[in-house]
Amino acid sequence: MIISWDEYFMGIALFSKYRSKDPHTQVGACIVNEDKHIVGVGYNGMPNGCSDAEFPWGSTGEFGDKKYAYVVHAELNAILNASTSLKGCRIYTSLFPCNECCKAIIQSGIKEVIYLSDKYAATDSTRASKRMFAAAGVHYRRLETDIEELPVNFVLPKGEREG
Ligand SMILES: Nc1nc(=O)n([C@H]2C[C@H](O)[C@@H](COP(=O)(O)O)O2)cc1CO
Ligand SMILES: [Zn+2]
Numbered sequence: 001m002i003i004s005w006d007e008y009f010m011g012i013a014l015f016s017k018y019r020s021k022d023p024h025t026q027v028g029a030c031i032v033n034e035d036k037h038i039v040g041v042g043y044n045g046m047p048n049g050c051s052d053a054e055f056p057w058g059s060t061g062e063f064g065d066k067k068y069a070y071v072v073h074a075e076l077n078a079i080l081n082a083s084t085s086l087k088g089c090r091i092y093t094s095l096f097p098c099n100e101c102c103k104a105i106i107q108s109g110i111k112e113v114i115y116l117s118d119k120y121a122a123t124d125s126t127r128a129s130k131r132m133f134a135a136a137g138v139h140y141r142r143l144e145t146d147i148e149e150l151p152v153n154f155v156l157p158k159g160e161r162e163g
Contacts, residue, residue, distance in 0.1 A: 003147070005036060009092040010116060010143050011150060012041060017074065017094050019043045021052045022067065024059065027074035029093040031082055031110065039084050042077025046070055075101035079108050086110050092143075096120065102129035106136045113140040 003011065009030050017028030020043040031040040046055045047070065055070050063069055072080075075097050079086065087109035091097075096118045097105060105113065113133065120126050133140050 001150075003150070004145075006092075006114060006143055007145050007147055007150075009038070009090075010094070010114065010145075012038065013074075013092045013094050014116075016041050016043045020045055020074070021057060022071065023057055025095070027093065027095045029074040029078040029091055031078050031086060031089050031091050033084070033086075033089050039086065039089065040078040040080075040082030042072075042074045042079070042081050044071050044074045045077065047072055073098060073101050076104050079104050079110075082108075090114060096126055096140075097129050099125045099128040099132070102132050106132060106138055111138060113138060114143050115140065116143050118142065 009032050013028040013030040015028065016030065017026040020026040020028070022044050025044070027044045029040075029042050030038060033039050046052055050070060055067070056065050057067050059066050059068065074095070075091060075093050078091065078093075079101075089108075089110045090112040091105060091110050092114045094116050096115045097113060098120075118126070130140070132138075
């Protein structure tokens with residue numbers, strides 16, 4: 001099988017999301033520059049020093065008891081992890097960016113957003129994102145692909161195994 005560039009970079013975003021400890025929604029993001037070099041990746045997780053085991057992953061109760069107060073979104077983590085200027089870059093994200101990440105995407109100079117899921121399309125946050133992206137000239141599109149699943153084998157075929 002041969003995959004396209006878009007499928008490859010979204011694949012990296014999807015792979016990254018499996019690092020997230022969020023029990024409900026794992027999100028991954030991958031930023032690519034104009035030379036098709038990956039310059040940043042991220043997933044949704046607690047800030048450095050804020051233990052995954054100690055901070056809450058639930059989404060009910062008081063403000064301070066919910067993950068939303070603490071978690072860094074995949075897209076923001078990818079931006080903050082980036083090794084270089086993001087001017088003219090593209091961001092691949094497994095879930096459409098929220099309004100806060102949208103602001104960071106715009107301000108960082110990213111020019112295109114490629115997403116897979118838009119499961120929160122009906123929320124005010126996603127509506128605000130789309131409004132800001134349109135005003136700022138940041139193009140967004142859903143990844144078009146015929147691939148349903150891309151298996152990765154960690155168990156080597158018999159002939160390639162050691163011993
Ligand atoms: N674009 C996004 N990137 C993200 O990294 N997230 C994160 C924040 C939470 O950790 C989780 C959403 O939790 P939930 O509301 O589906 O249980 O995904 C959420 C969105 C949605 O806008
Ligand atoms: Zn966000």
